[in-house]
Amino acid sequence: MPRAIDATARPVCRPPTRRRFLTAAAGLAACALIPGAGWAQDPPGLRFFRIGTGTTAGTYFPIGGLIANAISSPPGARPCDKGGSCGVQGLVAVAQATAGSVENLNLLMSGGVEAAMAQADVAHAAYTGTGVFQGRPAFDGLRAIGTLYVEALHAVVRAESDIFEPGDFRNHAVALGDEGSGTLVEARLALAAYGVRETDLTPLYLKPGTGAERVASGEIDAFFIVGGAPVGAVSDLAERRLIRLIPFAGPEADRLRTQHRFLTATVIPDGIYPGVLATPTLGVGAELLVRADVPADLVHGITRALWHENTRRLLVEGHPRGKLIDPANAAANTSVPLHEGAVRYYREAGLLGTAAGEPAATIR
Structure with missing residues (x-):
């Protein structure tokens, strides 16, 4: 007879080495998602962060993978100023393949992911409870980190x-x-x-x-x-x-x-x-979205890492669409309010506001 599986057993999760980081990040995220392990039991010094993307045959998944790499900085990673990750210290992000925008927003509502890529019109529909989300409560806790590209x-x-x-x-x-x-x-x-x-x-x-x-x-x-x-x-x-x-x-x-x-x-x-x-x-527009209750300091760090010059090189070299991902367009006319942590970064970087001094995006 096959040996029974011990449902109470916990996998051993070790920090990834600098090599093969994306593979290691995926493995660590999977480790965190074992039933019973829970987000509250992230290994010390690590925080896992899932990004809902799209199908592997589309654009969201490869772009999401590049973003996940850019915003991650697990323990032991080479420092940013020495050619390593410029991400958030202790963060391990992973791109999660999905059906796309609507599923991503459903996952974000339910807590199935921590961030999501979605089309601007679909995000606005979720935020207002209209369109494809007609008849459902408005997702008024939806917030944007920024617009990525068209x-x-x-x-x-x-x-x-x-x-x-x-x-x-x-x-x-x-x-x-x-x-x-x-x-x-x-x-x-x-x-x-x-x-x-x-x-x-x-x-x-x-x-x-x-x-x-x-x-x-x-x-x-x-x-x-x-x-x-x-x-x-x-x-x-x-x-x-x-x-x-x-x-x-x-x-x-x-x-x-x-x-x-x-x-x-x-x-x-x-x-x-x-x-x-x-x-x-x-x-x-394709937008990167989070919930309003994600800590402002974490979103500030993610936004800063997303628009770091090293990330820019990573995106340009990693995907043909990468060169069009421009921080100058990130905060203007997002379909939902910007997260307060993103607002703080864009103000520090001088990217929030128009020539008249008015906000370029709705802020709450």
Whole structure:
């Protein structure tokens, strides 16, 4: 007979070495999450910090991993001024793969993560109890650390497809995004703006990687994903098949942006995917969010680490979207109030306020 497992046993957690830090951080976080171990029992000198990101085929997960590395500084790590981590002393952050924005905010509400990446419009919906969160209590304890970059709505088809504009999605099989993702929220909004109902097509609710695979095989006609270009799922597909992106522009897109103030006009650049021309589409800010009850000193340290010059290099070298993550844009027009710890950092850095001296973001 198999030997019984002792449910009361505790794993031995040791501080990670400088090498293979991300792997070690993930292991330590998993150690902290063993049932019965609890957050109150973090090993002395360590604090674990989970960031809800997105699917591994999107942009949130790799960016979240870079951020987790940048804000961490476990015991024994090399000092910042000697080429080591410039993160918060004793903090071990880890990027947690999820379905995306909606799931991340649900996890943040329930305490399943300590921070979350989410689309600005979805964050505002959670904060106000509207949109996809209609009928639920407003998450008025939601706070922003800052805006990271602008994401783009991608609607991807094979090059030979007979879909050329949003109205053409009718009578086609389309992956609209996974349940719990911001992509599904945005796809529904975008299609409705062009008069396309979900019942007008064959909708599938798939992760972007699965959607891309089924487009490649010809099983379905298109898939949607919201992410900072280049998105992994789209790049991988474009390496195997000739693809096109469907534009979202014109009066329909203009009206949608007027109705939803967190949506913007953006362009997916020419050639960012092999053989794909510049494509106008809808954009939305990606924000890093926490709960209001996270200690101000901790959020101040995380914000400072996020915008440290060493982190900037890490982001630029680590992901094509990294060079667009700019502290100058972080505090302006966030969809929810800034956390008090972030406010303190932005004021110290001279990044909060406009030329007229007014706050650039709502502060509570």
